[in-house]
Amino acid sequence: MKPASGCFGKPPRSDPCPDRNRGVATDSRDLRTAAMAWLDERPHERVDFAWLSTFEFDGLRVPLMDRQRGIRKPAGMDAALAIRTTFTPPGQTPPYADAIGPDGLQRYKYRGDDPSHPENVALRRAWQMKLPIMWFVGVEPGLYEPLYPVWVIGDSPQNLEFTLALDAAQRHFDATSVDLDEDYRSYMERLTKIRLHQRVFRTQVLLAYESHCAVCNLAHESLLDAAHIIADGQPDGLPVVPNGLAMCKIHHAAFDNRILGIRPDDLTLHIRQDILEEIDGPMLRHGLQEMHDRRLMRIPRSHAARPDQVRLEERYQEFLSA
Structure with missing residues (x-):
């Protein structure tokens, strides 16, 4: 793994997150490609906020995760770059009821109950622009399993949730079809479990x-x-x-x-x-x-x-x- 450049050794800035000041190229696909390639070379399977904050693109530091927000949209971008799910200890109820839908595809709950919240709008824009995003799933306090690329392929304001494709084979699945073939639905669910549930399950068990x-x-x-x-x-x-x-x-x-x-x-x-x-x-x-x-x-x-x-x-x- 190449060492992350970050801001170490540089004079202190008034704003520790320079992307807030200058902004990044609006929804640059190159930035997303570079971020995922950088994740491919990570030194450890799991990542934390500090390390994700050291990513740079074109000489500008672009943290891949917000410390407080679940949906990450750097300044200057129209669409979300990444999403996050916090860790829930065994036996406790997660704050958001993300689950597999009846079509076998993964759901990701809105931020709050307002479809017009800026974070929800940013994730909706990723769907409209067909942009890949990254998903950081909490596996223990402060530690995340990165899943990427992930695509938003549906939006349900009435249910306050987005539909995600975790595999390229799911990207063009019509989740609105009323004549849902059971074999195809089962195939979609199996892909979801392999890409998300089984992977996160393995990580959490090995950590325990x-x-x-x-x-x-x-x-x-x-x-x-x-x-x-x-x-x-x-x-x-x-x-x-x-x-x-x-x-x-x-x-x-x-x-x-x-x-x-x-x-x-x-x-x-x-x-x-x-x-x-x-x-x-x-x-x-x-x-x-x-x-x-x-x-x-x-x-x-x-x-x-x-x-x-x-x-x-x-x-x-x-x-x-x-």
Whole structure:
């Protein structure tokens, strides 16, 4: 990653956000392209406000996020450049009810209840001008998962919300069609879940487990998954941290295939009997058989983020029935 230029080492300015003084080229597509390319080279998967404030374009610092506003429109631009969703701790209700609509597409709520609020107008302009934006989704206090490019493809003043396309395949979807094909709707929803829900779920689960496997304590993030306790699409199979476990890929696969179970009362591991009796190489012996009757090696520090006991019980009964 190339070091961000920012304003470090320069004489102090009277305004810490110079784009307020000079403005930027009105809705320059080059600026958006440059910002997304800059995000591609970020040093860490997640970003914060301080780092996002160091982006420069044509010698002008253009912060990609506002500290207070959810919709970012730099001075001089007609349309929004980015949107933000703040982090909501496990078990708490988010301030905005952003959700997947009946067409399988993601919704983003207005700022307040006035469709003419300047922030809503700015995001509406991005829709009208077919401009890509960036979405920073809070995954813990002050830390964001960047999603881009994202497009606004619909506006519903009566519901106080915009419709977003999170994938290029969703951009030209007609969300107003009354004859909505169920297979196509399901495809749209699957794309939304892959691009947003599953990605944010993985990030939040790995952060809760400090990027370690709950079973074996492996600490290589590229080898870790966020395993659902109750599968996605099932009742209570929500992409929330209490329904997740950080697992390395071998233990995730064993969990999903009912080779490995977790007793909900004491969080000890149970390896299926036929696997315990099998004779094979060191991966089976050390990776699975020796895990039997051990407790999980890692659980979140936050009680609210720990595995939900009711979900664990349901999943354990499924394991015992295998």
